[in-house]
Amino acid sequence: MKVTILGNNSALPAFGRHPTAQAVSVYGDIILIDCGEGTQIQMQRYGLRWRNVHHIFISHLHGDHYFGLPGLINSMSLLGRTAPLHLYAPAELQPILDAILSVADTVLCYPFYFHPLPTEGNMVLVDDPSFSVTCFLTEHRIQCHGFLVERKTRGRKLIPEKCREYEIPAAYYEILKQGRDYERKDGLLVKNEWVTTEGPSPKKYAYCADTLFTESFLPTIMNADTIYHECTYLEKDAEKAAARFHSTATQAAQIAKKANAKQLLLGHFSSKYKELDQFREEAEAIFPNVFVTVEGTSYEV
């Protein structure tokens, strides 16, 4: 499970940095979180295939988090997509997208499902065999959601040649994945560890979108393996951060520490900062495992 950064800047593109977008890869599926202007071009640049995208999540309706969405949706149609696409976003986006398609006389050539985000509380949005996504509210100038992406275990991993060697019928494979042994008709007890290895473990990635410093969603993101937390500003600009419902690098690190996370990804940098080294230094003073995200880079969760 990894997160590829497509845009790490705040509202204004600057210094070659783009507005927010991230691709979370889980077992080959790509979950797109936010979709700032230029996302489809960034996906091309970094080799992310839209065919693997089935779910898009939009945190809130400030343009730097969704102005790339109409272009991406449209391009998928022009490129002949047939697989369904699920969009999870604040309800007010639906009439805007409808109008954009309508004035262009465009009918998407694939099934497109708009799922409005709740205005209160957490909600499990997707619960697939491979992963789940839950939204939670942050504290921003307008309604804004974070997303908790949880990779599920797929049980133990089969060693195909060993399974064949011990002549285990394919019908029994799912049971092997659960860790059970297999007793053959000739009485041999095939131990599970002879024919399987440990499978991928569950993982938690918490995307804490634009927000004031707040502990309100701490219970939801507790013990996440990786937390992304916005830090538009450095601590010296904490007043400006608060006035604009944003956070500082120090505050992001405090959240990661309180949440008992394993690592912290920083992003959503203000265009007033050309150099970003201070963001890492500031956060590392509080929490040890910090990455100042770089566009085109993938981070293991």
Added chain:
Amino acid sequence: MKVTILGNNSALPAFGRHPTAQAVSVYGDIILIDCGEGTQIQMQRYGLRWRNVHHIFISHLHGDHYFGLPGLINSMSLLGRTAPLHLYAPAELQPILDAILSVADTVLCYPFYFHPLPTEGNMVLVDDPSFSVTCFLTEHRIQCHGFLVERKTRGRKLIPEKCREYEIPAAYYEILKQGRDYERKDGLLVKNEWVTTEGPSPKKYAYCADTLFTESFLPTIMNADTIYHECTYLEKDAEKAAARFHSTATQAAQIAKKANAKQLLLGHFSSKYKELDQFREEAEAIFPNVFVTVEGTSYEV
């Protein structure tokens, strides 16, 4: 007067080529024609200052011609623009922009004027001392406009040190620009050509946006110095071009020839073509002075 290409591709960004946008520079003013996704980033890349943009023209409401507009409008506000901005676009765009601003709880911090384009015939949209812009209808799948940008002469150009040498009062300068001589009180007749040089000549740039091959707007663009004409396809794909209300390189050249233009800029290439040499070859067989536009390149009109 020059045209800087910010995007030269058709609907899908491909091979590093972006969707349509052009900046026409006239006496330091920048006129933006179409505004595909990524235009604000392309402007940064090629050093075009939004402070010099006062007029934006959108040909039609297919996304590849305007999905960069909300981001640009928004960024100008975040960057503290105070000068008015005039947008000329199909009327249906206004409620979409209003909704985009409203859901973000954004009020632009500069005067923003939306001017709906007419649904029939030509219309003079801007008539400034320096330039005028007239729209004309093309033939596309949805309502679509081309734009004729005409640079006006500013009369003859003063040679300041000569004007001072002959002690001509500043109040007489505008009359000098009109080509008149000046008679001093001591009786000396200061010949106009002693104190002025030839000024910039009138120029015509015709932007022929997405369109079928049609001669319907030929009278409007007649004798243009430079014509931009879309050519999404090569002639071998002429059937596809017609079915999609687009043109071929051959057809673009035929229009340039019939319009008695001095040069032809080609753009809006389909993403099916990686190499573009054949577009030039095809057009040059009909019309001699052809440029296959390149992003970031400026073309003298």
